[in-house]
Amino acid sequence: MAVTLRGVSTVVPSTVLVQESVRDVFAAQPGLNRLAQRIVTTSFNVSGIERRHTVLEELTLEPREEPAVFFDQASGELLLPGTKARNEIYAQDATRLYVEAGRAAIEATPGVEASDVTHVITVSCTGFYAPGPDFMVARDLGLNPGVERYHLGFMGCYASIPALRMARQLCLADAAAVVLVVSVELCTLHLRSSNDPDTIVASSLFSDGAGAGIVTARELEPGERAFDLDRFATRITPVGESDMAWKIGDHGFEMVLSNAVPAIIGEHITGALEPLFDGDEALTKALAEDTSSEAIEHWAIHPGGRSILDKVEARLALTEAQLVPARETLRDYGNMSSATVLFVLRNILDSDAADGDRVAAMAFGPGLTVESALMTVRA
Numbered sequence: 001m002a003v004t005l006r007g008v009s010t011v012v013p014s015t016v017l018v019q020e021s022v023r024d025v026f027a028a029q030p031g032l033n034r035l036a037q038r039i040v041t042t043s044f045n046v047s048g049i050e051r052r053h054t055v056l057e058e059l060t061l062e063p064r065e066e067p068a069v070f071f072d073q074a075s076g077e078l079l080l081p082g083t084k085a086r087n088e089i090y091a092q093d094a095t096r097l098y099v100e101a102g103r104a105a106i107e108a109t110p111g112v113e114a115s116d117v118t119h120v121i122t123v124s125c126t127g128f129y130a131p132g133p134d135f136m137v138a139r140d141l142g143l144n145p146g147v148e149r150y151h152l153g154f155m156g157c158y159a160s161i162p163a164l165r166m167a168r169q170l171c172l173a174d175a176a177a178v179v180l181v182v183s184v185e186l187c188t189l190h191l192r193s194s195n196d197p198d199t200i201v202a203s204s205l206f207s208d209g210a211g212a213g214i215v216t217a218r219e220l221e222p223g224e225r226a227f228d229l230d231r232f233a234t235r236i237t238p239v240g241e242s243d244m245a246w247k248i249g250d251h252g253f254e255m256v257l258s259n260a261v262p263a264i265i266g267e268h269i270t271g272a273l274e275p276l277f278d279g280d281e282a283l284t285k286a287l288a289e290d291t292s293s294e295a296i297e298h299w300a301i302h303p304g305g306r307s308i309l310d311k312v313e314a315r316l317a318l319t320e321a322q323l324v325p326a327r328e329t330l331r332d333y334g335n336m337s338s339a340t341v342l343f344v345l346r347n348i349l350d351s352d353a354a355d356g357d358r359v360a361a362m363a364f365g366p367g368l369t370v371e372s373a374l375m376t377v378r379a
Contacts, residue, residue: 003171003217004378005164006226007109008346011101011210012053012333013093015060017188019049019204022059025071026203029078029193036195043204048306048327052207052334054188055093078193086189086252090127097184097210098122098133099140105180105212106141110221112214114141116178119148119170123159123183123338125246126190126253137182156246156365157302159183159338160211161373165232167215175217182212185337190252202255205305207334211342220378225349227359227375233276237268240368261304264368266311272370276360290317292360298322298353298377300344302363303330312362325351338363348377355379 023044027037058064058071069081106114120143122133134149150166152159160183167179187206194200220226243264245256270287277283286295293299293316301312303326313323325347333343341363348359359375 001172001175001217003168003215003229004220004226005229005345005375006214006216006220006224007105007107007112008213008342008349009101009104009108009211010339010343010346011097011104013055013097013208015054015057017052017054017059017207019044019047019051021061022052023204025076025078026193026200028076031195032193033195036200039197039200040204043201046306047204048303048309048330049205049334050331052188054208055089055186056188059188080192080251083248083250083252087127087129090186090189091129094124094127094133094184094186095136098137098182101184101210101212102137102141102180102182105182105214109214110224111218112178112216114143117143117147117180118174118177119150119167119179121150121152121163121167121179121181123152123155123163123181124185125154125156125159125337126186128153133182133184137180154246155338156244156369157304157335157337157340158363158365158369158371160341161232161361161363161371162234164215164229164373168229168232171215171217177216178218179215180212181215182210183339183342184210185339187335187337190255192251198256198258199254201259201305202257205335206255207336209333209336209339209343211339211346213342225377225379227345227349228378229373230376231276231374233272233372235268235272235275235370237264237272237368237370240264244364244366244368246366261364261368262307262311265308265364265370266315269312269315269362269370272362272372273360276372276374292316293318293322295358296360297357298348298359299326300341300348300359300361301326302341303327303344304335304364306330308364353377353379
């Protein structure tokens with residue numbers, strides 16, 4: 001039985017952050033030492049990002065009358081609100097994006113109505129509240145009161161792939177299942193000025209966005225473009241536990257993202273792909289012979305940063321064209337944590353991907369954990 005990801009939809013907040021302008025704000029913060037100033041300039045300049053989106057309207061640099069919470073326009077100083085203040089904004093704005101993205105996915109899936117949804121899986125690592133986003137999606141989209149709900153929280157950038165895996169398992173267990181998967185991340189709520197290199201790098205990369213899709217075994221409608229979900233795999237690397245982490249502090253969530261991450265991914269990425277390709281002799285052979293780019297047409301790599309994409313491209317001998325969806329997503333949206341891979345998949349669907357093309361999706365997160373999925377384009 002084929003289980004398919006349909007109606008892949010993406011949503012971003014309306015406030016746009018231009019990377020050069022944000023760089024100048026961070027570089028001008030009081031208390032930065034000279035080394036930190038140089039790291040800010042370098043990190044922002046080589047990020048591969050041109051623009052990002054945020055729910056924080058006060059970061060637009062447009063004149064505002066409301067009291068400053070995150071940014072004092074008069075002094076140009078980034079403020080340091082507490083975790084409670086940040087999370088209250090998350091509860092309000094994340095709910096709006098969850099519902100908007102979920103509605104978009106349902107509307108983009110022909111033959112599926114809100115009343116057809118049997119399960120909801122929500123994903124996020126940038127805030128908490130209860131009743132949670134799974135409840136809000138069910139309530140505001142008018143889903144059946146008996147809809148089954150699950151939330152995958154605080155897993156990091158890779159979490160949308162386990163969500164899709166879980167959705168597929170639900171559909172394999174019940175052929176009538178229609179699973180709505182929604183990921184929302186408001187990473188900019190946790191940005192701050194710091195002399196710490198990890199914090200600076202995180203500030204140069206992270207942004208806000210939402211992605212959603214419908215997973216079901218139902219037949220596609222004529223002309224519909226989607227992905228068959230063929231296989232999933234997960235792998236914990238033997239090193240890197242302390243190089244990528246996400247903890248709760250007094251002034252928001254604190255990201256650890258060391259400069260060793262790209263090298264760790266480069267060293268262990270082929271090992272992470274082995275269980276995904278296991279059982280497929282042609283793919284296993286291609287991985288061993290560095291011809292994966294020929295065996296799989298499209299690569300939905302989570303753009304955790306420009307250097308990560310460079311390392312993946314070189315290690316797997318991918319073509320420049322195969323990294324275009326990931327690089328364009330990074331350029332136009334930044335790193336939206338778990339939602340980002342859904343943007344890359346949407347980019348692939350909007351490209352010239354043909355029926356039967358294979359897609360390998362990969363995302364990386366705390367642990368260091370590599371989650372992957374093998375898909376087939378249906379068009």
